Amino acid sequence: MLRIRRLGEGEAVTEEKLPARTFVTALHEYGVRRVTGVPCGHLKGPWSEFDRLGELTPAANEGAALALAAGWELAGTPAAVLCQNSGFGNLVNPLASLLLPCRIPVFVAMTLRGWPDPESDEPQHAAMGAASESLLDELGVPYTVLRPGGFAEALERAGRARKAGLPFFTLIPRGSVGAADPAPVTERAGDALTRPIVVAALLAELGDELLVTTTGYLSRQANHELDRPGTFYMQGSMGHAAAIGLGLATANPDRRVVVLDGDGAFLMHLGTGTTVSAAGARNLVHVVVDNGCYESTGCQATTSSTVDWTALGTGLGYAAVLTCRRREPLTGQLRRALRAPGPVLCVLDVAPTPDEVHPRATASAGLDELTERFRKAAGS
Template identity: 45%
Template sequence: MTAEAAGGSEAFLAGLEAIGVSLVSGVPCSYFKEPIRRLEQHPRIRYVPAVNEGSALAIAAGARLTGETAAVVAQNSGFGNLVNPLTSLALPYRIPLLVFVSMRGWPTADAGEPQHHWMGKVVPPWLESLEVPYWWLTTDGPSPDAVVKEAGTVLESGRTAFVLVGKGALKDAGAAPAPDPAAPRASVPDRDDLVDAVLAEVREERILSTTGYLSRTLYNRGDRPGNFYMQGSMGHVAGLALGAALARPEERFVVLDGDGSALMHLGSLATVGHFTPANLVHVVFDNQAYDSTGGQPTTSATTDFAAVARACGYRQVRRVGTAAGLRPALRALLDAPGPGLLAVDGKVGGAPCERASNSLSVAGIATRFAAQHRSAGAHGGASGGHREQT
């Protein structure tokens, strides 16, 4: 029986229950959109969203150490985050876990997603080098419950096992759409509102945007050579901007970050605060969702990014929750010595738009951004490049 015939996510969860899994921790991927949606409402399996893949593995290991059978879900682009706790915690301590990894970029990466090229190739040989057993779950292979059952037998011997998940293997035919969230107030900004406000207020500043819909929106609403659109490397845009700001103190940089991205490597705020770059403004758009992977909730509802930034040493901190308040808050931070952080209480919304890499090569994006220090000031504000309203 193929995965498609077996019912995708329903069979997957049935397999987890059959081997006694009671906790799943992970970072979402669109390949896991439907099983995660079911897990969030599951009466017998707790789903714990983690800030990064290594943390997910540690959470699952803690549950296993105290007697629960636990699993992890992660995207292969975050496999590197898993390696340290896998090799220094799960394997040497013989903590048996079942890890499901979506195989983005396998067997070949899409032209618009070159960031998946390398991780689409290397996960199987890395697992082989670590002597970690793994199985494949694909649309034309055995059903999800059968694969989970077979992989689960390894846990009984105290070993960790992986299941590599191909595109569509956990998709339900005719799955019901996710319930619409309660309608937010009209004044609450979405990412289009934020990007428009940033483009209206920047002059010569260069903008670095995190992976996902923020980068897509920035590209489509105001492409300019001074923009850097990050694809992949989730959680690292603040570090990237810090390095640029320290290397070019005579220029100014604006970071467009998301709540899921900021949470993934929240310690970057402490590094920014320690080095206090006066030429850096950090904007965190908090819509409490991993928007581009299916709208799964983050844990930001209990995190005050403004308070975190203040505690980490940011000189200027502001918080705004209305579209009308965006431009005044941005202007105040851009006119003051940084580092400054603007925490934006936003909502899910705005057109997803196309990726920059559908028209520009990612290497080309880096090349033109790097060239800007030789002609600083030549591409100011939203007038640099095209400005497409969507």
């Protein structure tokens, strides 16, 4: 039986774990040859196993992951998607309008945040935690919730769905799949930038600018360095920091708006970069902290290593693009970024620091309170 109790930070719902290797071997036996998705900390074990085997292609967002897997399936290669239910909304479109009508069977392993008790998780997961099963019911997509010892049965059911031309979701309660061995800590150059350094430096330069900080460790770091009413700490809604910032900037043309983004989050909805430049938001500064990984979910690699940020920012139409990878020019580059006519893209290349993690802003104040405080600071 699944044991449920109230959870503390980082605790798991289940105490019996399916080892990551068993998860991967079972999917191989089921026939899966290729895997994609967007990482969740609760699937980091299988994610790193598939990565080690060269079978994993990280996708920019969950919808793209499902469409990529559909392409593999159309080519006769059974495929799986690994994701978190916060990305369920991203994949509903290809699920409803591609996989179901074209009868393409993909196996999806989706972790359940905000479930079974929304109170036991962060507030941004409550609505999706409560709705994940009923949304699948409404769409007519077969699924099961993984129980201890129940993965073989889940795959049997997935096999039946596959024969009927249907995708299948296995919903994974938090903590029910084992983690990977910790990655070796890589040496970083003495003058390398890090998340704490760049966030502290940025906050030191801010006056009354509004600041929107992206989902995950960057929001936590900003809150840790300097809690200010003019900072909107995004908790969920990954990939949409620049869009929120653009809304604020176009509604307040006389006030600078700074967006603090991650490489994974910016790449998730990169098209917003074109909206930012088409809107000509001269008061918007988009700072992207590129650590090459999804640090907040376990440092799984993003695709940023293949990105030429200067070419990308220019191509997207940002009015100025600045980059920085060392400590000495950091403050100068940030000052230039904050003063230049925008929209400005400022990309800071940092080394990951997974050992430095701070509490969420919501550890000290409610989401309502933080939002209301920001509304006042934004002048509404």
